[in-house]
Amino acid sequence: MSTRPEYTPIDAASRWPLLLLLVKGIGWLVVAGILSLTASIQLHTPGFLSGCPLFTYGRTAAMAETAFVYGWLGNAGLALALWTLGRLAGEPLRAQSWALGGAVFWNLAVFGAVVGIAVGDATGFELLGLPRYVHLLMFFSYASVAVSGLLAWSGRLRQVSYASQWYAAAALFLFPWILSIAHVMLFTAPVRGVLQPIVAGWYAQSAWTLWLAPLALGAAYYVVPRVTGRVLPSYEFAALGFWCLIFVGGLTGGRHLLGGPVPAWIPSLAVVSCALLLFHTFIVLLNLRGAFTGSGTALKFISFGLAAYVLGALADALTSLHGVALHTQFTYFDEAQKQLALYGAASTLLIGAIYFALPRITGKAWFSAGLVRAHLVLTVVGILLLLVSLLGAHAVQSQGLLDAAVPFADIVRDSRPWLLAASFAQMILLFGSIAFLANFYTTACEILLVSEPAVFQAPAAQETHAA
Amino acid sequence: MSDETAPAPRPVSLATVAALFVLLSLFWVASIRLYGPNRPVAPQNEAPENLSKDLAWRATPEQRRAYLAELRAKQASQAASYGWVDAKAGVVQLPVERAMELIVLEHGGAR
Numbered sequence: 001m002s003t004r005p006e007y008t009p010i011d012a013a014s015r016w017p018l019l020l021l022l023v024k025g026i027g028w029l030v031v032a033g034i035l036s037l038t039a040s041i042q043l044h045t046p047g048f049l050s051g052c053p054l055f056t057y058g059r060t061a062a063m064a065e066t067a068f069v070y071g072w073l074g075n076a077g078l079a080l081a082l083w084t085l086g087r088l089a090g091e092p093l094r095a096q097s098w099a100l101g102g103a104v105f106w107n108l109a110v111f112g113a114v115v116g117i118a119v120g121d122a123t124g125f126e127l128l129g130l131p132r133y134v135h136l137l138m139f140f141s142y143a144s145v146a147v148s149g150l151l152a153w154s155g156r157l158r159q160v161s162y163a164s165q166w167y168a169a170a171a172l173f174l175f176p177w178i179l180s181i182a183h184v185m186l187f188t189a190p191v192r193g194v195l196q197p198i199v200a201g202w203y204a205q206s207a208w209t210l211w212l213a214p215l216a217l218g219a220a221y222y223v224v225p226r227v228t229g230r231v232l233p234s235y236e237f238a239a240l241g242f243w244c245l246i247f248v249g250g251l252t253g254g255r256h257l258l259g260g261p262v263p264a265w266i267p268s269l270a271v272v273s274c275a276l277l278l279f280h281t282f283i284v285l286l287n288l289r290g291a292f293t294g295s296g297t298a299l300k301f302i303s304f305g306l307a308a309y310v311l312g313a314l315a316d317a318l319t320s321l322h323g324v325a326l327h328t329q330f331t332y333f334d335e336a337q338k339q340l341a342l343y344g345a346a347s348t349l350l351i352g353a354i355y356f357a358l359p360r361i362t363g364k365a366w367f368s369a370g371l372v373r374a375h376l377v378l379t380v381v382g383i384l385l386l387l388v389s390l391l392g393a394h395a396v397q398s399q400g401l402l403d404a405a406v407p408f409a410d411i412v413r414d415s416r417p418w419l420l421a422a423s424f425a426q427m428i429l430l431f432g433s434i435a436f437l438a439n440f441y442t443t444a445c446e447i448l449l450v451s452e453p454a455v456f457q458a459p460a461a462q463e464t465h466a467a
Numbered sequence: 468m469s470d471e472t473a474p475a476p477r478p479v480s481l482a483t484v485a486a487l488f489v490l491l492s493l494f495w496v497a498s499i500r501l502y503g504p505n506r507p508v509a510p511q512n513e514a515p516e517n518l519s520k521d522l523a524w525r526a527t528p529e530q531r532r533a534y535l536a537e538l539r540a541k542q543a544s545q546a547a548s549y550g551w552v553d554a555k556a557g558v559v560q561l562p563v564e565r566a567m568e569l570i571v572l573e574h575g576g577a578r
Binding site: 009010013014091092093094095096098139140143146147150151155173176177178180181183184185188189 | 474475476477478479483484487488490491492493494495498499502
């Protein structure tokens with residue numbers, strides 16, 4: 001375990017933008033949980049809220065996705081990227097007013113997007129359901145937050161740079177670029193016909209591989225060696241893994257289009273890219289495997305997230321093969337894969353990093369060890385149950401859809417028990433998120449309510465206590 | 468440690484922030500500049516005065532509705548009347564009802 005003082009003046013001087021992003025992010029996590037639960041109930045009980053146009057299934061599902069990806073993952077990822085870059089730069093974050101302003105407008109944009117989807121302005125594209133009129137605000141607010149991180153990256157006092165910095169800086173650069181290209185090609189000057197799903201598929205996959213995954217991995221690369229107190233094993237390969245993700249990640253978008261009316265080279269390229277991406281995944285696993293043997297809440301979340309990340313990459317590679325896709329496409333397997341990546345991997349990696357970061361940012365221990373434990377158990381159980389139930393629904397769907405003699409109504413009826421279990425899982429996850437929000441809020445509020453300077457307590461010891 | 472005074476962040480010039488914004492906007496500008504002008508504009512998105520005569524009907528929703536109504540009326544009239552399609556080749560048009568009767572007769576007769 002590291003013996004260096006962890007609560008530094010750098011943290012104290014940079015805390016406000018970070019706390020704002022984190023509290024907003026966790027707030028969105030709860031909102032996304034409520035919307036996901038609503039959408040999940042509507043899958044097996046279509047009459048639920050069917051009389052309210054604002055909350056019909058298509059809208060609640062898109063709102064849940066937007067709140068989760070841009071509200072929760074976006075805010076939390078940005079906060080941790082700034083924190084990591086600031087700490088490794090060796091000085092307080094610069095341009096903090098830009099970051100604060102950007103955070104406020106980013107959340108206004110997410111709010112506008114959710115309301116816009118509710119009133120029927122969703123675009124219908126995966127991971128880009130946000131109405132087009134919020135894109136510009138999102139772009140500039142993100143850029144405004146990113147300015148602070150990029151200044152920390154470019155003005156770092158140490159010449160040497162680390163994997164966590166590469167991933168964080170890449171995410172800060174790449175999201176505005178992929179968003180701008182998708183916006184221009186889908187909305188400003190929309191491509192036509194079959195090109196639209198190609199661009200949309202590219203954006204959806206790039207948002208995962210070039211934005212969310214780097215944000216989560218950047219945080220994990222920073223936290224794991226700090227908690228374990230050991231140098232990352234096989235660290236010399238980390239750069240190869242990073243560049244592999246950057247160069248190959250964006251090429252895997254065609255896997256969504258297998259069997260579609262697109263040029264054959266697009267899905268073929270995606271198949272090869274998904275296989276190549278396993279190299280990156282293997283290196284990440286090699287570097288961060290210490291998370292599986294360490295102790296503490298942060299590492300428990302990170303090890304779970306790492307396992308989900310590896311499983312997700314394997315599932316991507318396998319389902320990009322035509323023979324496998326025949327059984328998995330257009331079934332709940334797609335949803336299970338998405339939940340594994342977004343909730344299982346990105347979200348838990350970020351949560352683990354937040355459990356490590358907050359005591360350093362505030363100088364306070366987590367308010368309640370019981371809530372920390374409850375959150376851990378509810379999240380792990382919720383995600384596992386969600387995945388199992390969606391895979392069960394997929395098995396029913398897959399068998400039925402491939403048999404022409406099975407009526408579609410029978411498939412729907414047989415998959416209903418699995419969908420009920422999925423709703424139960426969403427409820428468990430929602431309770432976990434509420435526990436997380438309550439604990440975070442009370443911990444963060446302590447620095448507002450207590451007037452005297454915080455007395456330093458070793459955060460590592462606090463984490464062990466909380467675990 | 469916590470009792471140390473927090474250092475003030477180094478100031479940042481507006482030009483530096485502007486340069487970073489430009490850097491992040493690079494792909495937006497590039498994709499509009501390189502892709503936008505070369506892309507053929509869909510007729511419904513084109514200014515009415517720039518449309519050719521044969522596409523002028525696509526300029527406004529009202530014109531499109533009127534064109535569709537006219538097209539459907541013409542098709543309905545063709546489907547219910549006799550006329551020449553190609554007199555030289557001996558191809559005629561006849562009402563759909565009559566065409567159906569002839570088909571039934573043709574195939575019923577054969578059976």
